[in-house]
Structures are given as structure tokens and as C-alpha cells.
Amino acid sequence: MTAVRGGRLDVEVTGARAVLIGRIDDSARLGEVAARLPAGDTVLDTAGVTFVNSIGMREWVRLIRALRARGTVTLEAVSDVLMVQMNLLAEFTGGAVRIASFHAGYVCPACGGETAPLVDAIAHAAELAAMRMPPLPCPECGAAMELADFPERYLSVLGARRA
């Protein structure tokens, strides 16, 4: 395993897999991450990404472009903040990257609690493709939670369309 620390972002690279933890901002050195990953297919886990600003997003786009030129990029446990921002960009819409799972903001209509559970994009592929998020149980009261936002803000990157 090798580690890359740039500003407020820690990246652990193990084989073809990188785990990103922290903030993707002006100080993130994502170019170094691309250099540390081998040629071929790669996996990025971003569950620990807590903040992304516009300059960080620019660096993220460059990283994904560089990795896609070398093979398939699979994103696992994409953090809520990164997922929403990727959906803002035409670069990522229509299934340009493979997303295995992602975090999404849910709200409980019963108790008002909000949380960002992990959504398995492979197990729920059919629902997500139809622009529907799976109902998930509230960790506080057990009631069925619903997505706290427009499905388009999470699912455009999966190539989802409204039925």
C-alpha cells in the first residue's frame, strides 16, 4: 500500500484500488493518484470524501479522464457530496463512469431524521434506471425513508431516465 497526502486529502493506494478520505479542494493532488495507480481497470472508493469545491471538482474530472484513458473506472461508495456534484456536470451524465454504490441524502417522513445511507447501485439497478430510489429503513424509528432531493441530482450519472 502507498499513501498520497495532499493538503486535506489522504489517499491510500492498494494495487488498482484507491481510497480517498478528506477534502477534494485547491490543495488535493489527484494527479499523483493517477500516477500511482497501475494501467488498466481501477477502483476508487470515496466514502470518506467530506467536501468538494469547484477547483477540487476540476481536478476530479482530470483524474477520471486520465484513468478512463487507461481502462474502466469503477466508483464505490461515492460520497453524497461528490455524487451530487458529479450529477451537475454533463461530463458524467449518461453512465460515463461505472458506479457500484453511492451515498444519498434520505429523510424520514415519520421522525424528520436525515441520514446518508449507502445505496447498492448494482442490486437496485432496475429501479435506479427508472429514476426511482429504493426506500430504506430509518435508523432511528424504522419507518421507510425517502430521498431528500430530486432523483436527478443523484441518478443522472447512472444514465437514469424518468419513465
Add this chain to the structure above:
Amino acid sequence: MEPLSTPPGKLVVAHPERKAQRALQRLVGATLSPVEIVADGPALLAAVDRDTIAIVDAGIAQTTPGLRDRPARAWIVVPGEGLAPAEAAAVDTLLTDGWCHVVAHPMPILAEELLATVQKLRRNDVFGLEKYIAWGAETRSYTLGDARERDDAVTTLAGDVVGVGLPDRVGSLVSVIADELIANALYLAPLDENKQRYRATEVRERGRPLRGRDVVTVRWATDARYLAIEVRDRWGTLDPAEVASRLVNGKSGAAATEGGMGLALAYACCNQFVINLQPDVMTEVIALLDVRYKPTELCRSASFHTFVVDTPEEP
């Protein structure tokens, strides 16, 4: 008894539906200005003069050619049929077409936003988040002493917001909005003698004392209806028309790597985006988040407003 003096000019409401006409008349009638009601584009064109503030249904706005170019004090677009939320695509089109005031959300936000907008225009009194927040709410202020304090200001603000009981989701949005607005004030507002944005490519990790025109102020407040974040610089150099086009075009792949996405990202994170400008003196950007409703009950695109203060001519 003589009435107190009121600013000159009338308000004209243009909407095809009688029920919506009545609602809008009551709303803007609260300003105690004369209100004229019309039902279509040709009648609107006939009613508007240079002192008019026109409140126009989105459908009429999009189907009446040259409307926005007609001389008037201001043109304000409101959601179309039944005062439901505007379609996000319609908001994008209106911004691309150069409309300075686009209200995207339904009642009661429509009422609050429209009244504040009309009064800011009538009174030529545009600055300050207090125009949007209930009187009892406290306002917290931070002044940056160095460019490197941006991260601390953002972290503190987001922590304060979560501390008052708002969800982490809102804290996360606030972080992005504040970061982008402060970065814009620090690095894009300053102009050199050749009108070049000479700090645009500055290394952002580097410290820089902020004095005089470089001072940046951040304020925020919430009244459990809205959360408002306000960032001021002392340059007054933001070009609202350019910003409006970037809000829509920021979604393109090219924009993603060319830069200039910051304000587009802040806009995407909020429900109302307000630019207050006194040219060469001050720019103030206010981002409002509605914390009452689920986002899906509102328009997917944020409202947009640009106010430019009339500067008195030199004697």
C-alpha cells in the same frame, strides 16, 4: 392628511390566469404602489414605461419577443401556470436570455421573494441579508484578515449552522456555497489598472493579508424559514450577465476543466441566488437556502436576482 412620499412608477402584473392575477396583485399591492393587471404580451408592452416594474408570467416572458429589451425599471419573471414551481429548463432558458430577475418557487416563497425584490428595486436599497430574514434572527459576521482564513471561516460557518439544529446536509451545502463565494471575492473580484483579474491564477494556499479593498466579509443568519449566507467584497467588479450565462453553461464538460465553475456550483447548492452590485464599490452575493420544505417541493433550479445600485452622476 398627506401620504408619505412613495417612489414614482407603477407595477404591472402580466399573467393569463385570473386567479394568479389576483394573488399577484395582492402580493405586490403590499408595496402600496399602483398595480395594473394585464393578461397577455401585447397588453403588457402597451402598459410598460421606463418607471414600471413588470411582473411577468414565465409563459408570457418566453413567448413575447423582445420583452426584456423594452425600457422599464425592472422585469421580474414569476412561475407560470397555477403558481406551481417553475420548470428548471425554463429557468435555464430565461437566464440564458439575460433576464435579471427570475423567481422559480411557488407560494409562500414566491410571496416573500417577490415582495423583497420589488421593494429593493423601488427603494434602491439592495444590500444586506436582513431583507430576507425575519427581524428576530441574529446575524453572525466574520471578517477575513488573511486569504488563508478561508478554510477556517467555512469550517466555522458550517459548524455554526449544524449547531443551531440544521441537518448535516445543509451544513454540507453551506460549506460549498461559502467556500465558492469567498474564493470569488478573494481571487476574482480584484482588478488591476488594465481591468484584468490579476489574482485569478494566484496560488490559493498562499497567505495574503486583506486590507482596504481586499477585505472580505461573510455574514449568515437563519430564521428557520431561510438560511442566508452573504459575502461582500469592496471591488464591485462582478459582471452579472456573465455570471448568469455561467450558471447555465457551468454544466458543460469544457467548463468543468476551464475554471469559473465556482459561482455555478454555489448557485446549484442554493434556492435563491442574489447579486447586489454597486459598480466599482462593492459586490455582495447572497445565497438563500429554504430550510422549511423538501427540495422536491421547490423548483430544481434556484431563483436568480441581480440588483445594480444607481450611482448618482458626478455634478
